[in-house]
Amino acid sequence: MKIVKGNCGLCQGGCGVLAYIEDGRMVKVEGDPDFPTNHGILCPKGLASTQLVYSPDRLKYPLKRLGERGEGKWARITWDEALDTIAARLKEIRAKYGPLSVAGSCGTGRPLIHHDRRFLNILGTPNRLNSSHICYMPMLGAGIITFGRFPSSDFRNTRCILNWGSNVTHTRRMGMGLQLIDAWKRGAKLITVDPLLTPLASKSDIWLQLRPGTDCALALAWLNVIIKENLYDQEFVSRWTHGFDRLAAHVEPFTPEWAEPITWVPADKIRQAARLYATTSPATLYPGVSVEFGPNTTGTIRALLFLPALTGNIDVPGGNVLWQDAIPMGTLYSMEEKPATWDNALGDYPLLNRMLPTAGHAGWRAVLTDQRYPLKALLFHANNAIVGHENSQNFVYKAIMKLEFLSVMDLFMTPTAELADIVLPASTPYERDNIFTPNAEKNYVPPAIIAAPKVVEPLWESRDDGEVFIDILKRLGLDYGAETVKERLDQLCLKSAAGVKWEEFAKTGYASYPQSFRKYESGGLRPDGKPGFSTPSGKVELYSSELEKLEIDPLPLHKEPPESPVSQPELAKTYPLVLTTGIRSPVYYHTQYRHIPWLREIDPEPRIRIHPETAEKYGIRDGDWTYIESPRGKCKQRAMVTLGIDPRVVMADASWWLPEKATREERAWEVNINNLTDSEPPHDPGFGSTSGRSLLCKIYKAKE
Amino acid sequence: MTKWTIAADPELCFDCKACEVACKQEHNLPVGPRWIQVVTVGPRMVGGKLKVDFVPKMCVHCANPPCAEACPVDAIQRREDGIVLIDEKLCNGCLACLPACPFAVISFDPDTQRASKCNLCVDRIEQGLQPACVKHCEAGALFAGDANTVAQEMRKERAQRSGV
Numbered sequence: 001m002k003i004v005k006g007n008c009g010l011c012q013g014g015c016g017v018l019a020y021i022e023d024g025r026m027v028k029v030e031g032d033p034d035f036p037t038n039h040g041i042l043c044p045k046g047l048a049s050t051q052l053v054y055s056p057d058r059l060k061y062p063l064k065r066l067g068e069r070g071e072g073k074w075a076r077i078t079w080d081e082a083l084d085t086i087a088a089r090l091k092e093i094r095a096k097y098g099p100l101s102v103a104g105s106c107g108t109g110r111p112l113i114h115h116d117r118r119f120l121n122i123l124g125t126p127n128r129l130n131s132s133h134i135c136y137m138p139m140l141g142a143g144i145i146t147f148g149r150f151p152s153s154d155f156r157n158t159r160c161i162l163n164w165g166s167n168v169t170h171t172r173r174m175g176m177g178l179q180l181i182d183a184w185k186r187g188a189k190l191i192t193v194d195p196l197l198t199p200l201a202s203k204s205d206i207w208l209q210l211r212p213g214t215d216c217a218l219a220l221a222w223l224n225v226i227i228k229e230n231l232y233d234q235e236f237v238s239r240w241t242h243g244f245d246r247l248a249a250h251v252e253p254f255t256p257e258w259a260e261p262i263t264w265v266p267a268d269k270i271r272q273a274a275r276l277y278a279t280t281s282p283a284t285l286y287p288g289v290s291v292e293f294g295p296n297t298t299g300t301i302r303a304l305l306f307l308p309a310l311t312g313n314i315d316v317p318g319g320n321v322l323w324q325d326a327i328p329m330g331t332l333y334s335m336e337e338k339p340a341t342w343d344n345a346l347g348d349y350p351l352l353n354r355m356l357p358t359a360g361h362a363g364w365r366a367v368l369t370d371q372r373y374p375l376k377a378l379l380f381h382a383n384n385a386i387v388g389h390e391n392s393q394n395f396v397y398k399a400i401m402k403l404e405f406l407s408v409m410d411l412f413m414t415p416t417a418e419l420a421d422i423v424l425p426a427s428t429p430y431e432r433d434n435i436f437t438p439n440a441e442k443n444y445v446p447p448a449i450i451a452a453p454k455v456v457e458p459l460w461e462s463r464d465d466g467e468v469f470i471d472i473l474k475r476l477g478l479d480y481g482a483e484t485v486k487e488r489l490d491q492l493c494l495k496s497a498a499g500v501k502w503e504e505f506a507k508t509g510y511a512s513y514p515q516s517f518r519k520y521e522s523g524g525l526r527p528d529g530k531p532g533f534s535t536p537s538g539k540v541e542l543y544s545s546e547l548e549k550l551e552i553d554p555l556p557l558h559k560e561p562p563e564s565p566v567s568q569p570e571l572a573k574t575y576p577l578v579l580t581t582g583i584r585s586p587v588y589y590h591t592q593y594r595h596i597p598w599l600r601e602i603d604p605e606p607r608i609r610i611h612p613e614t615a616e617k618y619g620i621r622d623g624d625w626t627y628i629e630s631p632r633g634k635c636k637q638r639a640m641v642t643l644g645i646d647p648r649v650v651m652a653d654a655s656w657w658l659p660e661k662a663t664r665e666e667r668a669w670e671v672n673i674n675n676l677t678d679s680e681p682p683h684d685p686g687f688g689s690t691s692g693r694s695l696l697c698k699i700y701k702a703k704e
Numbered sequence: 705m706t707k708w709t710i711a712a713d714p715e716l717c718f719d720c721k722a723c724e725v726a727c728k729q730e731h732n733l734p735v736g737p738r739w740i741q742v743v744t745v746g747p748r749m750v751g752g753k754l755k756v757d758f759v760p761k762m763c764v765h766c767a768n769p770p771c772a773e774a775c776p777v778d779a780i781q782r783r784e785d786g787i788v789l790i791d792e793k794l795c796n797g798c799l800a801c802l803p804a805c806p807f808a809v810i811s812f813d814p815d816t817q818r819a820s821k822c823n824l825c826v827d828r829i830e831q832g833l834q835p836a837c838v839k840h841c842e843a844g845a846l847f848a849g850d851a852n853t854v855a856q857e858m859r860k861e862r863a864q865r866s867g868v
Contacts, residue, residue: 044725169718179842185865197747199718202756586720596727601735602721644747
């Protein structure tokens with residue numbers, strides 16, 4: 001038995017592990033006590049790593065489809081045949097419809113976004129059908145418009161945490177959950193904004209149980225209190241912000257009394273929470289992914305980001321800090337080599353288009369309608385869109401069935417892979433050399449680059465996606481710009497805080513730049529080295545001239561969710577309950593890991609949270625299979641009757657599928673909450689964000 | 705001599721379940737036996753406020769274990785160091801210990817057809833390591849060691865949070 005250092009890749013974090021290797025087999029993993037982010041601790045997903053790597057359900061060999069798409073008939077083929085087939089189909093489709101007719105995508109992006117984006121650039125397509133429009137890009141983009149960078153939470157030095165719509169102790173994210181708990185145990189105040197009594201909400205000094213989708217109204221009321229009661233940092237505001245007077249006049253009517261009927265949060269509680277946040281110094285805002293949903297994400301996130309700006313909590317220890325990334329995002333995502341085709345990205349969302357251009361739904365719409373140009377072939381890597389994308393049954397599925405070609409590379413035969421022409425077996429993160437790049441824009445602190453070396457050889461015929469990209473391009477006569485995955489990793493590591501080639505970096509495995517605070521005074525934020533922020537005004541843009549130019553509200557406004565009891569009272573007669581869908585289990589990561597026995601035992605079935613009064617009204621008891629139905633579709637989940645949710649709201653588990661079921665209907669659709677979510681406009685004008693977390697539904701008891 | 709014990713502070717537990725999987729992996733347990741399990745109590749109204757507790761449940765290694773008394777074949781023994789162990793060779797799988805345990809923390813292992821419960825990671829402890837669940841707890845809600853030390857540590861953790 002030998003013990004080797006490696007990294008868990010079961011989420012984006014790349015936590016350090018000690019892998020116990022016996023005869024070439026990984027028999028156990030533990031947290032590496034010397035690793036700077038997880039300090040020897042590991043989450044349940046990471047602790048089940050051996051059951052992932054050695055899962056008998058893994059894809060083992062390349063497969064090609066026999067029979068009709070989705071019929072489930074396959075033939076094992078060689079890698080050469082698989083790659084030759086992919087190359088031949090791409091050639092044919094590119095010749096017939098042009099390079100824009102091919103698109104790709106990876107799901108969460110780890111651990112291959114740095115391969116995937118470059119691969120698509122070289123193929124000549126800007127289109128990447130994933131969920132950036134509701135995850136990551138709105139947060140990052142709103143941060144850039146307002147401050148020039150995203151201001152990440154510094155839990156390590158804080159005295160007050162405003163946890164807005166996140167469940168980070170469950171999702172962990174690069175040790176951020178551990179940092180939050182440490183701060184809380186030190187005595188930091190904790191305020192949680194969430195429709196559900198989450199573990200974090202239950203430990204909070206103040207919990208604001210808001211109506212889903214009304215975050216912007218609540219944030220505007222906080223701004224009203226902070227300005228009206230003079231709780232803002234007058235020196236910072238006058239020196240470093242742009243448009244304060246306009247903002248002050250703008251939020252004047254948005255009193256807590258105005259917000260109460262909209263948000264369902266009592267006015268006095270809004271005041272109490274805003275005062276606690278504004279008078280405890282330093283305080284840090286930690287916004288979760290939930291505020292990246294809906295047609296008003298630009299405004300919502302900006303309104304939230306104004307809280308640290310007004311209270312002088314920007315770029316100070318314990319506040320929200322403008323960290324320097326360990327690798328520039330433009331380098332990581334090959335944006336610096338942005339080809340001309342980026343301007344042709346599907347979906348007209350100016351703030352999204354300038355980064356990772358396409359919203360998934362815009363791609364699916366293009367497949368269905370041939371709008372702008374035909375989209376005929378997709379190369380999917382670690383993307384289970386059938387479960388993970390909005391409006392799956394009536395939108396995503398129909399688009400996939402219309403494709404001329406789909407290849408899917410994954411660990412398991414997912415409901416998406418089931419629809420492919422070619423299925424490729426991927427190696428797990430433990431079976432490949434890679435880097436993890438937890439970056440500041442998504443609140444990873446400090447931003448770092450991590451070398452994650454292979455600890456066991458790939459099983460069966462599984463391979464690294466990066467190698468596959470290189471091989472496909474070679475067959476098309478295109479140059480990836482690197483002969484091997486290692487060469488590509490060398491290129492990235494050399495341009496990062498690592499500063500050395502991959503092999504050399506892997507000896508230490510962790511690097512970040514030295515960080516400093518109040519860089520707006522010292523000149524560390526702008527390309528020209530002058531003091532101030534990297535924005536058009538050089539200040540924090542409370543009033544955004546950039547948004548004004550794009551004809552997007554330059555100051556945040558509350559917008560009623562497009563499908564709510566207020567905006568659609570007629571529809572609410574049939575669908576009377578507010579549906580929100582975001583719940584994450586600590587043992588799963590998005591659509592992954594339902595195959596793993598140790599994890600599935602803990603969380604065996606999807607659950608919908610229902611208040612006891614509501615459950616009684618609809619004749620539902622705790623544990624009953626319950627249908628949830630929206631105007632777009634339905635699914636069923638087990639009722640979890642709980643006082644932790646408002647009687648007018650139900651909250652469903654996200655990202656479920658049932659790999660063990662016999663029929664495709666049961667595997668893909670039976671419990672899939674994305675049958676109910678919405679892909680259609682209105683979308684956020686900047687980012688194309690869709691409504692997944694504030695919809696209408698009805699519920700009724702299912703027969704078993 | 706150290707009298708080993710293991711204890712949890714539910715106030716500190718965030719219900720992340722790492723302890724459960726750490727235990728499964730350490731002891732290579734199949735689906736079924738759960739030597740440690742986080743149980744949710746609530747939410748319920750307490751003093752006009754909703755309260756929910758996450759309570760990690762495992763064998764507490766009783767001073768006078770009722771399971772040992774109930775065992776007809778003397779397969780359960782409390783060692784001198786306080787660790788209560790089931791001897792798999794002696795256990796006949798009769799289940800008498802299950803209802804005898806006041807904390808309902810004894811499982812039945814479908815593979816071995818024997819009673820099965822927390823052994824306080826006795827192999828790890830003998831190497832000077834913490835039990836796997838304690839090592840991987842994200843919030844430091846689990847404590848293992850001599851009962852006196854554990855009591856002091858628990859008080860210290862609580863005091864820190866309440867600012868005492």
